[in-house]
Amino acid sequence: MLRNKEVRVFLVAVVIIAVIGTICAYYISLQASVATAATSLLLITCFMLYTAWRYREIGKLSDYLRKISNGDYSLDVRDNHEGELSILKSDMYKVTLRLSENSSRLQEDKLKLTDAISDISHQLKTPLTSMMVMSDLLRDPGLDEGKRREFTRRIQVQLERIEWLVSSLLKLSKIDAGTARFKKEVVNVPSLIQEALEPLLIPLEIKDVTLQIEGGPASFVGDGNWTKEAIINILKNSIEHSAEGGRITIASQENALFTEITITDQGSGIPKEDLPHIFKRFYRGKNATEDSVGIGLAMAYSIMKNQDGDIEVSSSPAGTIFSLKIYKHTI
Numbered sequence: 001m002l003r004n005k006e007v008r009v010f011l012v013a014v015v016i017i018a019v020i021g022t023i024c025a026y027y028i029s030l031q032a033s034v035a036t037a038a039t040s041l042l043l044i045t046c047f048m049l050y051t052a053w054r055y056r057e058i059g060k061l062s063d064y065l066r067k068i069s070n071g072d073y074s075l076d077v078r079d080n081h082e083g084e085l086s087i088l089k090s091d092m093y094k095v096t097l098r099l100s101e102n103s104s105r106l107q108e109d110k111l112k113l114t115d116a117i118s119d120i121s122h123q124l125k126t127p128l129t130s131m132m133v134m135s136d137l138l139r140d141p142g143l144d145e146g147k148r149r150e151f152t153r154r155i156q157v158q159l160e161r162i163e164w165l166v167s168s169l170l171k172l173s174k175i176d177a178g179t180a181r182f183k184k185e186v187v188n189v190p191s192l193i194q195e196a197l198e199p200l201l202i203p204l205e206i207k208d209v210t211l212q213i214e215g216g217p218a219s220f221v222g223d224g225n226w227t228k229e230a231i232i233n234i235l236k237n238s239i240e241h242s243a244e245g246g247r248i249t250i251a252s253q254e255n256a257l258f259t260e261i262t263i264t265d266q267g268s269g270i271p272k273e274d275l276p277h278i279f280k281r282f283y284r285g286k287n288a289t290e291d292s293v294g295i296g297l298a299m300a301y302s303i304m305k306n307q308d309g310d311i312e313v314s315s316s317p318a319g320t321i322f323s324l325k326i327y328k329h330t331i
Contacts, residue, residue, distance in 0.1 A: 127158035182223040189218040196231040215252035220259035220326040230303040233296035241267030261324045270315040
C-alpha cells in the first residue's frame with residue numbers, strides 16, 4: 001500500500017502536521033501534546049484502514065476486468081451501496097453486458113459466415129463437377145455432333161447458374177454490410193412490373209405460363225432498381241413452381257398506409273412447416289426444385305426490409321401468394 005503515491009503524500013503531510021502540533025502543544029502542556037499525538041495516530045490508523053479496504057475493492061475490480069478480458073462475462077460486480085465506487089461498479093457491469101452482447105453477435109456472425117461458405121462451396125461444386133465431366137467428354141473427337149451441342153448447351157446453362165449465384169451473393173453481401181444504397185424516389189408500379197417481367201418472358205414462354213396483370217395506377221417512394229430485383233426473384237420462384245400451362249397473377253393497389261404488390265401462382269404450394277423458413281438464406285423446402293439454391297427469396301426479403309417494407313406469404317395446395325408492402329414515405 002505504501003507503493004501508492006497518494007498514501008505516501010498523505011502520511012508525510014499528517015506526520016509533519018502531527019510533529020508541528022505536538023511541539024506546539026508541548027509548550028502549552030504535556031497533556032495537550034499527548035492528545036495531539038494520539039489524535040494524529042488515530043487519524044493515520046483510520047486512513048490506513050480505509051485505504052486498505054479501498055484498495056482491496058479496486059483489486060477485486062482489477063481481477064474482474066482481467067476475467068472479462070479473458071471472455072468471462074457471467075460475473076456481476078454490482079452492489080447495493082452508495083458512493084463513487086458503487087457507481088463505478090454499476091458502470092462496469094453495464095459495459096460488461098454490452099461486451100457480452102457484442103461477443104454473442106460476433107460468434108453468431110462467425111457461425112453464419114462458416115455456414116454460408118459451406119453452402120456456397122456446395123452450390124458451386126455441383127455445377128463445376130458437371131462441367132468438368134462434360135468438358136472431358138467434349139475432348140473425344142469421335143463424339144456425336146448432337147451430343148456435342150447438348151453438352152455445350154448444358155455447360156452454358158451451368159455457367160449462367162454460377163454467374164447468377166455469384167451475382168446474388170455479392171448483392172446480399174452489400175446489403176448485409178450496409179453498403180447498398182437504397183434511393184428514395186417516386187416509383188411507378190405498373191412500369192416497375194413491366195421492367196421486372198422483361199428478363200422472365202422466355203422462361204414464361206417455355207413453361208407456357210399465362211401472365212395476368214391487375215390493378216390501376218399505383219406508386220411508392222423507394223428504390224425502383226432494388227425493388228425490381230425483389231419482384232424478379234419472387235417471380236422466378238413462382239415460375240419454377242408453376243406447372244406447364246399455369247397462370248401467375250400480379251396485382252397492385254395503393255392506400256393511405258402502403259402500396260402493395262401481390263404475386264399469385266397456381267403451383268403446388270409451400271408446406272406449412274416450410275413457411276417460417278422460406279426467407280432464410282440457402283433454405284430449401286420439401287417442394288424445392290433441383291436447381292433451387294435458396295437465395296432468391298432471402299434477397300427479396302432483405303431488400304424489402306431495408307426499405308422499411310415487408311413481405312407476407314400465404315400458401316395452400318392450390319398455390320402461393322406473395323404480398324410485397326412498401327409503406328408510405330416522404331422524399
